[in-house]
């Protein structure tokens with residue numbers, strides 16, 4: 001049945017423990033800090049779907065208040081079907097050999113910032129985290145709010161990050177056909193510290 005108001009009400013209670021879920025109006029991920037369960041609000045269905053969540057332990061802990069900002073993390077299996085570039089065949093051969101990334105490590109995961117911040121920060125953080133494939137220890141429970149991008153939004157941002165990486169390669173990219181093969185979306189809270197007027201992340205020390 002269609003509601004005339006277009007408004008939908010979702011009971012913001014943790015399905016596991018019954019605690020009220022604390023979230024901001026734009027949030028699409030709700031985290032229960034009582035029992036550590038996370039949910040994504042699937043808007044088409046007005047449904048809370050349980051979600052895997054971790055919190056990264058900082059590598060560069062600072063003596064400042066820590067805030068966990070949400071990133072979507074996907075497993076990826078990148079397939080380049082066609083890449084039209086002004087360079088030589090050499091670049092194509094590199095791709096076939098699996099040197100898809102141009103980074104220090106093959107890309108196994110995409111890291112997509114999902115909190116409210118200018119697009120230039122999303123690009124900067126998404127590129128650096130995805131290129132560097134960070135390793136960190138994790139906590140199972142902390143606090144998290146402010147995830148404003150859904151997993152579907154994050155898939156689109158992953159395309160943007162991937163195309164940015166491809167465009168930065170030294171050959172002249174003209175066209176590309178690819179499939180990122182994204183799977184197993186989860187949320188990871190990445191620690192950030194207040195730093196003057198901005199924030200600095202606790203894994204790479206990137207300022208935003």
Ligand SMILES: [Zn+2]
Pocket residue numbers: 014015016017018019032033034035036037
């Ligand atoms: Zn709960």
